[in-house]
Amino acid sequence: MWLVWFVFNSSLSFNLIFQVGILDFCKIFYSMKQIKVSAPGKVILFGEHAVVLGKTSIATALSLRTNATVEQIEEPVLHILLPDLKDFGERKYSLSDLSKLNSYNSINEIDCFVPRECNAEFLDALSQLESIKGIQSVLFLFSVLSKLKHGIKIHFSSNLPMGAGLGSSASFNVCLVTGILSLFEIYACGGCDQCKKINSSSGTTNNVPCSKQLELINQWSLQGEKIMHGTPSGIDNAVSTYGSALTFTRKDGFKNLERIPPLRLLITDTRVSRSTKVLVENVINRHKQYPSLIEPVAVLIDTISKECLQAFDQYFNDHNDINQLQKTIELMIDMNHSLLSGCFGVGHSTLDMIASVSKRFDLHSKLTGAGGGGCAITLLKPSTDSETVNNLKSALKEHGFESWEATIGGQGVIIESSTNSSN
Ligand SMILES: Nc1ncnc2c1ncn2[C@@H]1O[C@H](COP(=O)(O)OP(=O)(O)O)[C@@H](O)[C@H]1O
Ligand SMILES: C[C@@](O)(CCOP(=O)(O)O)CC(=O)O
Ligand SMILES: [Mg+2]
16 A cells, blocks of 8 residues: 555655656746846036047046846847837838848848947948938847857846937947947857856846957947937947046057046036037038137147046045146136137037026036937036025926036946846
């Protein structure tokens, strides 16, 4: 009797284990990788536009970030969800349709480890499919990096205002590239311990890809920025990739600033929308048309950026004299804003309004990013108390502007988690 019970029961548990095993097996088989990434926006302190013309710019990462979730799906489509773009919402693009686009074959031949820009024929085919530049960037980067091997779903959401000069497009591209490279296990390092560890765990403490992988992310993100902006300098994607604060020239790339003085910035959004692409093109055209007038302005902005770096050094070498630094930076803010507005032609009445309101509080402001609307930064003094900040904010609000104190110099791109989810 006992023997019969034992045989029956053990076969039952065997069956149970077997069935659970099969279920688990199926789960693993059908489980799809999901990567969550985030990347910061940026504030340009000095040198926007001049940086496109080859001059020095200084920028720092912002605490406001874009988040993206990229996951494998069984359906052979690229499923894009953009809740921040209300008119777009979500759309699906069949992999087979994408592979039939004109010039897809040349895209398919591009080596993932040698970032290259989207050729004119493929870009033309993409623009017939979608007019929004951001979507064209997703379609190109997905096609070139995945080689359309697998369907994915990608969901973006951002704390950054879009088209306001705080680098939302760069953080969008950096998230996109990081997520796709990670999902398809494309490693510039060949798959070092650091990158593999991040890719196999959720919520690791060191969730920053290795330096080779960051370089690949930075360079592919620049190709996305090219689709969105035409002629980006590369500073926005560099700050979003590497974080912290850096100086940048097109020739020498970026250099990390080891230390930045404790500057306090108030960011004000005019809520006037504008196109970075158009503004950058206008400045380039003005430079082409009037080189002897515009080049010296660009050189002067270059000098302002370099003076700012010297002032930072002096601050650290000279007993942290914050008042001296404040005076110097205030002068440079006024000068840089005037040059951008008066000479490059990227000002806006709302930006001048911010400068004049802040002057009533003995504070100095300049536009940041492409200008023409978007955001301005105001340098608060170490002594500016919270009551003054609130009064300034209220005064700006009366003009319909929204402002907040910035937290600058944070982390660059992060892989927040990498998990297997069952579909
Ligand atoms: N979260 C997002 N969702 C969808 N599109 C985005 C998002 N963030 C940025 N973009 C794209 O980037 C564009 C704004 O980029 P740009 O004009 O360079 O301004 P900025 O980079 O200063 O915000 C938007 O029009 C949109 O196409
Ligand atoms: C005007 C420019 O210097 C910065 C543009 O920044 P944004 O896209 O407005 O956040 C252009 C560039 O450097 O690519
Ligand atoms: Mg941008």
